[in-house]
Amino acid sequence: MAPASTSVYPAKQHFVATAQKLGATSGVIFVRGGDTIVHPDSDTEYEFHQDSSFYYLSGVIEPGYAAAYDIASSTAILFAKHVSADEAVWVGVPASLDEQRAAYGFDQAHYTHDIESVISALRPERIFALAHHSTENLGSAASIDTERLLDAVHEARVFKDDHEIAIMRRANAISSAAHEVLMREAKQGMNEAELRGRFVGLALAQGCSYEAYGSIVARGRNAAVLHYTKNNMALADASAMVLVDAGGSLSCYASDITRTWPIGAAFSAECRAIYAVVLAMQKAVIEACAPHRQWQDMHLLACRVAAQGLVELGMLRGDLDDIMARHVVGYFMPHGIGHLIGIDTHDVGGYPRGTERINAPGLRYLRARREMLPRMAFTVEPGLYFVDTILAEARDTPAVAQHIDFDVVAKYRAVGGVRIEDNIIITETGCDNLTTCPKEIAEIESIRATAYQ
Amino acid sequence: MAPASTSVYPAKQHFVATAQKLGATSGVIFVRGGDTIVHPDSDTEYEFHQDSSFYYLSGVIEPGYAAAYDIASSTAILFAKHVSADEAVWVGVPASLDEQRAAYGFDQAHYTHDIESVISALRPERIFALAHHSTENLGSAASIDTERLLDAVHEARVFKDDHEIAIMRRANAISSAAHEVLMREAKQGMNEAELRGRFVGLALAQGCSYEAYGSIVARGRNAAVLHYTKNNMALADASAMVLVDAGGSLSCYASDITRTWPIGAAFSAECRAIYAVVLAMQKAVIEACAPHRQWQDMHLLACRVAAQGLVELGMLRGDLDDIMARHVVGYFMPHGIGHLIGIDTHDVGGYPRGTERINAPGLRYLRARREMLPRMAFTVEPGLYFVDTILAEARDTPAVAQHIDFDVVAKYRAVGGVRIEDNIIITETGCDNLTTCPKEIAEIESIRATAYQ
Numbered sequence: 001m002a003p004a005s006t007s008v009y010p011a012k013q014h015f016v017a018t019a020q021k022l023g024a025t026s027g028v029i030f031v032r033g034g035d036t037i038v039h040p041d042s043d044t045e046y047e048f049h050q051d052s053s054f055y056y057l058s059g060v061i062e063p064g065y066a067a068a069y070d071i072a073s074s075t076a077i078l079f080a081k082h083v084s085a086d087e088a089v090w091v092g093v094p095a096s097l098d099e100q101r102a103a104y105g106f107d108q109a110h111y112t113h114d115i116e117s118v119i120s121a122l123r124p125e126r127i128f129a130l131a132h133h134s135t136e137n138l139g140s141a142a143s144i145d146t147e148r149l150l151d152a153v154h155e156a157r158v159f160k161d162d163h164e165i166a167i168m169r170r171a172n173a174i175s176s177a178a179h180e181v182l183m184r185e186a187k188q189g190m191n192e193a194e195l196r197g198r199f200v201g202l203a204l205a206q207g208c209s210y211e212a213y214g215s216i217v218a219r220g221r222n223a224a225v226l227h228y229t230k231n232n233m234a235l236a237d238a239s240a241m242v243l244v245d246a247g248g249s250l251s252c253y254a255s256d257i258t259r260t261w262p263i264g265a266a267f268s269a270e271c272r273a274i275y276a277v278v279l280a281m282q283k284a285v286i287e288a289c290a291p292h293r294q295w296q297d298m299h300l301l302a303c304r305v306a307a308q309g310l311v312e313l314g315m316l317r318g319d320l321d322d323i324m325a326r327h328v329v330g331y332f333m334p335h336g337i338g339h340l341i342g343i344d345t346h347d348v349g350g351y352p353r354g355t356e357r358i359n360a361p362g363l364r365y366l367r368a369r370r371e372m373l374p375r376m377a378f379t380v381e382p383g384l385y386f387v388d389t390i391l392a393e394a395r396d397t398p399a400v401a402q403h404i405d406f407d408v409v410a411k412y413r414a415v416g417g418v419r420i421e422d423n424i425i426i427t428e429t430g431c432d433n434l435t436t437c438p439k440e441i442a443e444i445e446s447i448r449a450t451a452y453q
Numbered sequence: 454m455a456p457a458s459t460s461v462y463p464a465k466q467h468f469v470a471t472a473q474k475l476g477a478t479s480g481v482i483f484v485r486g487g488d489t490i491v492h493p494d495s496d497t498e499y500e501f502h503q504d505s506s507f508y509y510l511s512g513v514i515e516p517g518y519a520a521a522y523d524i525a526s527s528t529a530i531l532f533a534k535h536v537s538a539d540e541a542v543w544v545g546v547p548a549s550l551d552e553q554r555a556a557y558g559f560d561q562a563h564y565t566h567d568i569e570s571v572i573s574a575l576r577p578e579r580i581f582a583l584a585h586h587s588t589e590n591l592g593s594a595a596s597i598d599t600e601r602l603l604d605a606v607h608e609a610r611v612f613k614d615d616h617e618i619a620i621m622r623r624a625n626a627i628s629s630a631a632h633e634v635l636m637r638e639a640k641q642g643m644n645e646a647e648l649r650g651r652f653v654g655l656a657l658a659q660g661c662s663y664e665a666y667g668s669i670v671a672r673g674r675n676a677a678v679l680h681y682t683k684n685n686m687a688l689a690d691a692s693a694m695v696l697v698d699a700g701g702s703l704s705c706y707a708s709d710i711t712r713t714w715p716i717g718a719a720f721s722a723e724c725r726a727i728y729a730v731v732l733a734m735q736k737a738v739i740e741a742c743a744p745h746r747q748w749q750d751m752h753l754l755a756c757r758v759a760a761q762g763l764v765e766l767g768m769l770r771g772d773l774d775d776i777m778a779r780h781v782v783g784y785f786m787p788h789g790i791g792h793l794i795g796i797d798t799h800d801v802g803g804y805p806r807g808t809e810r811i812n813a814p815g816l817r818y819l820r821a822r823r824e825m826l827p828r829m830a831f832t833v834e835p836g837l838y839f840v841d842t843i844l845a846e847a848r849d850t851p852a853v854a855q856h857i858d859f860d861v862v863a864k865y866r867a868v869g870g871v872r873i874e875d876n877i878i879i880t881e882t883g884c885d886n887l888t889t890c891p892k893e894i895a896e897i898e899s900i901r902a903t904a905y906q
Contacts, residue, residue, distance in 0.1 A: 034493070039502055040585040041603070042797045044666065046499050049492055085842050089787060092678040093842075132493040150494070194658040201654015205647040207685070213497065225545040232660070334542060344495045389538050389546075 008105040009059030010163050012076040014156065015069035018057065022152035026072045027126035028119060028142070029149060031057050032133040033065040047210060052343040053130060053153045055252045059104045061209070066112055070122050078106040079115050128152075151353060157342055158349035159375040164253065164342065165425055168377060169434050171208065171250035172257070172423055176437035178202035179244060179259050183438070183447045188238045188263050192217040192231040199246045208248030212255060213345045215246035219263065223417035224387045226335060238264030241271050243419055247345070254345040256379050257435055258421035265449045270412050272441065274384055277309030278418045279439060281382035285337060289380070289424055289431040295368045296358065299337040302382045303329040303362065310384075315408040328403045330361025331394040334387065338379040339367035341423055347377070376426045377434075383419030386412060461558040462512030463616050465529040467609065468522035471510065475605035479525045480579035481572060481595070482602060484510050485586040486518040500663060505796040506583060506606045508705045512557045514662070519565055523575050531559040532568050581605075604806060610795055611802035612828040617706065617795065618878055621830060622887050624661065624703035625710070625876055629890035631655035632697060632712050636891070636900045641691045641716050645670040645684040652699045661701030665708060666798045668699035672716065676870035677840045679788060691717030694724050696872055700798070707798040709832050710888055711874035718902045723865050725894065727837055730762030731871045732892060734835035738790060742877055742884040748821045748831070749811065752790040755835045756782040756815065763837075768861040781856045783814025784847040787840065791832040792820035794876055800830070829879045830887075836872030839865060 015029060022029070034051040038044060050061050058067045064081035078101055083094045094100075101109035110118050119127070120139035127142045128149040129135045135144050160168065178199050186195055195217045203211070218228040220240035235242055241262050247255035260275065262268070267275060281302040288301055307323045310316040310332070316323055323329070340347035350368030351357070357364060368378070391409060394400045422435035438444060468482060475482070487504040491497060503514050511520045517534035531554055536547045547553070554562035563571050572580070573592035580595045581602040582588045588597050613621065631652050639648055648670045656664070671681040673693035688695055694715050700708035713728065715721070720728060734755040741754055760776045763769040763785070769776055776782070793800035803821030804810070810817060821831070844862060847853045875888035891897060 039797075040487070040504060041583070041801070042505055043799050044502070044797055046502075047667065049497070049499075051493060052495050089840055089842060090678070090680045092681060092683075130494070191658075191660075193660055197654045197656070197658025199654075200657055201650045201652075203650070204653055205644075205650025207644075207646055214500065222545075225543070227543045228545060230545075344492075344497055346496050348494070387542055389542060 007163070008103065010161065011058050011067070011078070011105040012069075012074075012107065013105075013161065014057050015076050016074065017156040017159070018149075018153045019069065019071045021155040022128060022148060024071055024126075024128065026124075027128055028122055028124040029057075029069040029071065029128045030119065030135070030138060031067050031130060033058065033060055033067075034063055036063045049210070050252055051133075052252070052348070053157070055343055056153065056157050061252060064112065066115055067106070068119060070124070075108065076106045077118060078104055078109040079112045079118070080109055082111040082113060154348040155352075157347065158340065159373070160342060160377050160425065161375070165375075167251050167253045168255065168342070168423065168425070171248055171253050171255040172434035173436060174203055174206040174208060174250065175247045175255040175257050176435055177206075178248070179246070179257055179437040180447065182244055183259065183261055183444065184450055186235065186242065186263070187451055188235055190235050192219060192222075192233050192235065192242070195242065195244060196231045196246070199244065203248030206248070208250045209252070210249050212247045212249040216243065217246070218243045218416070220414065221416040223260065223419075224385050226385070235263045238262075239268040239271070240414065240416070241267070241275075241418070243417060245419065245421065252343050254341055254343070254347075255423060255434075256341055256345050256421060257423065257437060258381055258419045259437055259439065260418045260420065261444045262448055265452050266445050267441065270415050271418075273313055274412060274415050274418050275441065277306055277313070278382050278384050278420050279441070280309055281305045282380055282420045282422070282439075285380050285382065286422065286424060286431060286433060289372060289378070289426060290429065291372055291374055291426060293372050295370055295372060295378070296363065296366060298380070299363060299366055300324070302337045303327075303333065306333065306382070306384060313408065315405055315412065316403050317405060318403045323403050326399050326403065327361040327363070328394075328400050330363065331390050331400060331404075332384045332386070333362050333382060334365065334385065334390055335383065336362065336366030336368075338381045338421070341377050341379050372426045374426050374428050378424055378426070379421055380424055381419055381421030383417060385417035386415060460616070461556065463614065464511050464520070464531070464558045465522075465527075465560065466558075466614065467510050468529050469527065470609040470612070471602075471606045472522065472524045474608040475581060475601060477524055477579075477581065479577075480581055481575055481577040482510075482522040482524065482581045483572065483588070483591060484520055484583060486511065486513055486520075487516055489516045502663070503705055504586075505705070505801070506610070508796055509606065509610050514705060517565065519568055520559070521572060523577070528561065529559045530571060531557055531562040532565045532571070533562055535564040535566060607801040608805075610800065611793065612826070613795060613830050613878065614828070618828075620704050620706045621708065621795070621876065621878070624701055624706050624708040625887035626889060627656055627659040627661060627703065628700045628708040628710050629888055630659075631701070632699070632710055632890040633900065635697055636712065636714055636897065637903055639688065639695065639716070640904055641688055643688050645672060645675075645686050645688065645695070648695065648697060649684045649699070652697065656701030659701070661703045662705070663702050665700045665702040669696065670699070671696045671869070673867065674869040676713065676872075677838050679838070688716045691715075692721040692724075693867065694720070694728075694869070694871070696870060698872065698874065705796050707794055707796070707800075708876060708887075709794055709798050709834075709874060710876065710890060711834055711872045712890055712892065713871045713873065714897045715901055718905050719898050720894065723868050724871075726766055727865060727868050727871050728894065730759055730766070731835050731837050731873050732894070733762055734758045735833055735873045735875070735892075738833050738835065739875065739877060739884060739886060742825060742831070742833070742879060743882065744826055744879060746825050748823055748825055749816065749819060751833070752816060752819055753777070755790045756786065759786065759835070759837060766861065768858055768865065769856050770858060771856045776856050779852050779856065780814040780816070781847075781853050783816065784843050784853060784857075785837045785839070786815050786835060787818065787838065787843055788836065789815065789819030789821075791834045791874070794830050794832050825879045827879050827881050831877055831879070832874055833877055834872055834874030836870060838870035839868060
């Protein structure tokens with residue numbers, strides 16, 4: 001499929017950004033695209049997903065390509081897969097080399113069988129490559145550095161340019177609209193699989209290539225399984241909620257959105273109470289996201305808002321600072337507040353080299369720990385869950401257990417779990433929320449009412 | 454996800470069938486399930502599809518399992534993946550060993566960390582394994598044969614039992630219904646992607662796990678690209694047709710169905726003429742499918758019906774036997790008449806060891822060449838296409854060109870291509886068509902008319 005927009009893909013700009021992060025003034029950057037792989041003992045192909053860094057540097061979604069960039073002369077070179085006449089019967093006649101060069105924004109285009117001669121003609125002293133790409137047939141004269149490019153391209157990918165933000169905004173618009181259709185159509189008695197199918201169908205119909213990740217459609221207690229992917233149970237109980245975590249991938253860019261809403265027309269009292277706390281967590285974090293703040297502080301902010309909310313519900317007790325110091329909320333939100341997002345759903349660059357994870361409940365699984373800067377993209381996805389095994393661990397940990405009223409927990413156990421997840425871009429002054437699906441309680445109940453009219 | 458039906462999976466029967474094909478009276482059959490794989494430099498998992506032969510022998514769709522069968526004592530042993538308490542937070546608490554043993558129809562169940570001790574305790578002289586499965590940690594005493602099991606399990610898989618036929622029938626019913634929805638809803642101006650999305654959404658909603666293969670939605674001339682998967686162009690021309698080749702995979706069993714129908718409410722004269730020939734080809738083959746007939750003869754029968762039809766249209770000329778001898782129809786149907794289908798879309802066993810392909814247009818790509826026998830499952834998928842490069846080759850081949858009126862071909866070029874594909878099971882007396890989607894011209898036009906009402 002051609003690039004999603006009619007504009008030229010900014011391949012060269014992405015090479016320039018990568019070379020800047022690399023800090024090299026000469027040498028050649030060389031990257032290979034992915035190839036199709038088949039299931040063992042079968043001719044069934046895995047659905048092809050392009051190598052993420054190769055996509056960033058080329059814009060090519062087809063298998064069998066490569067690309068290079070001569071740093072000193074700032075020359076971006078595309079190596080296209082050659083399609084024989086016999087193959088063209090099966091896959092179609094490809095665009096010409098020059099058409100491909102122009103569409104992806106390269107200075108030159110050749111076929112992959114000319115990689116060695118084209119690279120050799122550049123006479124590079126050094127070739128920067130990625131350790132997971134083959135460096136065979138690049139010519140023998142240059143020294144090949146497979147150490148430095150990875151961090152450089154990861155760092156370049158962390159900062160989204162206007163082209164990338166436009167695609168991510170569109171991926172979010174498509175996926176937000178699909179979430180809203182589910183909210184509008186789902187009825188008690190439907191199966192989780194029907195919701196997943198409806199979501200995927202809508203995302204594909206609007207131009208997404210695939211789910212950015214395995215969708216989670218979890219009703220009631222299933223939402224307490226964080227990566228629930230069975231998606232095969234009936235929405236039996238109108239007083240329960242269903243959690244839908246799903247996003248389409250558009251032109252290789254992920255969206256990652258979660259909504260949780262009642263199976264019936266309105267939230268039960270228990271569901272509404274927990275939902276309100278999670279919504280407050282999410283809104284506080286989105287309000288706080290701004291340049292130069294630390295991502296891990298957003299996690300702690302969410303925990304503090306949760307602690308306040310759960311104290312008000314009588315589920316937690318004691319001093320807020322003590323609750324925070326003992327990571328009590330980590331037993332209810334065992335995952336991190338969010339992650340970088342881009343070509344990969346869990347995008348690269350969350351832990352710059354030398355940054356360590358924090359070993360504490362909840363924080364342990366935080367997928368990014370760094371200063372927020374303009375053009376970074378994050379998910380903001382607080383949640384609260386009632387996971388039996390984790391609650392048992394809390395009960396067995398006196399310093400934590402003293403802050404929890406387990407009788408109140410029992411009252412809310414049937415809620416299962418709530419998560420609300422949007423995708424944001426850090427701006428010069430704060431952040432821009434790409435996700436447009438309703439999440440306010442009144443909005444949701446108004447939409448859910450239409451399902452039963 | 455649990456097996457689709459509530460009945461016990463016939464794992465042991467499938468081991469018994471495989472041991473019979475193996476012709477061994479002692480020794481242990483050992484097979485491993487697939488593991489999840491991630492995209493390089495990313496934590497994004499490929500959507501997991503179970504190893505096909507492992508699924509056949511176990512019924513397990515989750516990654517990380519293994520299974521064994523002691524031939525002499527007829528003991529089927531499941532090795533389940535052990536899920537730690539920490540992992541259970543993310544993936545849920547699995548069923549107990551005994552529940553899994555019972556659900557899949559095994560005699561024993563253990564965890565995979567006990568493979569070596571359990572296998573060793575059987576004291577096998579020989580272990581039969583598949584060359585693409587790891588044979589590490591099976592105990593050192595036995596000799597390991599990775600040569601003979603592959604053909605045996607492939608041959609066992611060729612013959613579908615009642616459990617398998619029931620699943621394939623259901624997969625066909627789901628996919629047939631989805632095809633019919635597309636036929637009922639598609640309108641001029643829609644995009645191919647909308648049809649693909651609608652199909653996938655309906656298949657997933659009805660319990661399919663994924664597309665059995667990359668769907669093809671090809672309007673007009675796109676249908677002349679045999680493996681067209683871009684699926685991103687508008688259904689602009691009401692006088693053209695759209696070819697939809699799509700099937701859901703249910704409980705690991707593929708369906709593979711193609712329908713071609715007008716974008717407008719009725720077939721154009723040219724489309725109708727070509728469609729009628731393909732329909733005649735398909736009906737003739739389905740009528741002829743029966744035990745002890747050769748599959749390659751079904752291909753030749755389709756070609757003969759096509760030759761007659763195209764002679765009647767004035768597109769071909771000359772003696773039918775000459776047209777057949779010169780494989781003229783192969784320039785219009787460059788693929789085979791169909792293939793075995795089962796767990797794999799292009800299922801195993803098409804060319805039993807020692808059987809060679811026939812190197813002639815069309816026949817070259819025939820995916821099976823063997824005697825039809827009861828319980829074999831095939832696709833029947835004749836097609837006629839107007840592929841410019843192939844027609845140029847025909848024009849350059851005097852023995853072929855003399856039979857073709859290229860002025861008439863030019864008149865039909867805009868048709869692009871037509872394919873009609875059903876899935877059949879060979880019975881004792883003929884065959885049973887699993888595919889229920891309408892294909893008669895009058896039926897299709899009646900359904901298409903509703904799209905514009």
